[in-house]
Amino acid sequence: MTDQIPPTPTPASAPPPAKPAEKRRTSRHAHHPVIVAGSAFFTLLLIAIVLGGGALWYGKSRYYAPGPLAEDKAVVVPNDYGVMDIADLLVKQGVIDDKWVFVGAAVGTRASGKLKAGEYAFAKGASIQQALGTLVSGKVIEYTVTIPEGLTSDQIVERLTEVAELSGAIRQVPREGSLMPDTYKITRGTTREDLLRRMMRTQDATLKEVWAKRDPDLPLKTPEELVILASIVEKETGVAEERPQVAAVFLNRLNKKMRLQSDPTIIYGLVRGKGRLERPLTRTDISTPTPFNTYTIPALPPGPIGNPGRASLEATAKPAKTKNVYFVADGSGGHAFAETLEQHNRNVARWRQIERDRKIDPTAQPAGTSGTTGATAID
Structure with missing residues (x-):
């Protein structure tokens, strides 16, 4: 068998030679300054958005997160403090631990101009949101x-x-x-x-209101006279329900041209409102004239002997409807009232017995206690 020799390729059957790759030309517009700047801007914008989103997420989480206070605390915000000063103060006092989140929240919520001075109570673990809300509310302690x-x-x-x-x-x-x-x-x-x-x-x-509603037949000519007598009523009894009765006794005495004979007026005449008389009243005190001693003057004293409350003003303006002109301590913290001297003397005798039983000096009335109108007087 004769070996066959492969045919020699002819030019017509040979593969065409490879063409050299064409070199791609860059567009002239790709290097234009506007395009470059725009590309850089959008790149930076994208980065800013990513960073801003992260910062916003962080700030929001810090804004609502519990604060560092371990217990409730009061903080005084001075009048001249701005938002930065307040933020520094709250950090220093341990109310918040992030100054810039507080400042950013105050500015972002337009609360920076609404922060009010004063003393505020911040609750344990208060968040920046709660701290800011407290300051904006103005609800000071x-x-x-x-x-x-x-x-x-x-x-x-x-x-x-x-x-x-x-x-x-x-x-x-x-x-x-x-x-x-x-x-x-x-x-x-x-x-x-x-x-x-x-x-x-x-x-x-209060005085205008009480004076306008007073009983029309009071022997008092001016609101000032009402205050004077109410101040005596205030000093004479600490029992609220007795005030109208005590006021009636004094008003009845004024109508009858009798001396008021109120022990607190003696004390005021001696100390002139500077304090308490740190000793018992004596018979010498009772008989020694002063402008305020109603055992020696036949009318109201020249001014109040203290500052009466509303209840005493009202009791004096609308006294009890009685004819009593005497009262004396009854030993229980209140008083025994009487219309006649005979009744009063019996009440005084009972009080003197109580004094003896309690070993109280019968020649003196303890200063600063309820008065004993008529107990040491002769009328």
């Missing part, structure tokens, strides 16, 4: 100042001086009887002068 009925103006000024939440000095002691004893709400930093002005306004309004 309130304190109460209670002024008991019957205190003199000097004694009231002394009490206000001792209230740490109040500020400022009192330049002048108010006129006796011009202040309304009550419980007043204040905020830290309220001035003592401001509180006194509130007390005077309250007294003025």
Whole structure:
């Protein structure tokens, strides 16, 4: 068998030679400055969006997260503090632990101009949201100042001086009887002068109202006389339901041109409202004239002997309908009332027996207690 020789390829059957790759030309517009700048801008915008989204997520989580306070805390925000100052203060006081989230939230919610000065209570674990809301609300901590009925103006000024939440000095002691004893709400930093002005306004309004509703046949010519007598009623009894009866006794005495014979007026004449008489009243005290001693003057004293409360003003303006002109302590904290001297003497005898049983000095009445009108008098 003869070997076959493969045929030699002819040009017609050979594969065509490969063409060299064409070189792609870059567009002239790809390097245009506007295109480059636009591309960079959108790249930066994308990065900003990613970062901003992350920051927003972080800030939001910190905004609502519980704060570092381990227990409730009061913080005073001064008047001249801006949002940055307040943020620094809250961080320093341990209320929040992220100053910039607080500032960002205050600015972002347009609350930065609504933050109010004052003393605020922040709850344990308060979030930045809650802390910001507390400051925007303006609900500052309130304190109460209670002024008991019957205190003199000097004694009231002394009490206000001792209230740490109040500020400022009192330049002048108010006129006796011009202040309304009550419980007043204040905020830290309220001035003592401001509180006194509130007390005077309250007294003025109360006196006008009570005077307008007074019994028409009272032997009192002016609202000032009502205050004078009410201040004596206030000092004479601490039993609320007795006030109209005590007021009636004094008013009946005024109608009969009798001396009031009130022990608290003796005390006021001796100390002039500067404090208490730290000893019992004596018979010498009773017989020694002063402008306020109603055992020696035949009328109302020249001014109040303290600051009466509303109840005493009302009792004096609308007294009980009785003919009693005497009363004396009954040993139970109240008083025994009498229309005649004979009845009164019996009541006095009972009181003297109580004094002996209790080993109380019968020649003296303890200063600062309820008076014993007529007990040491001869009429």
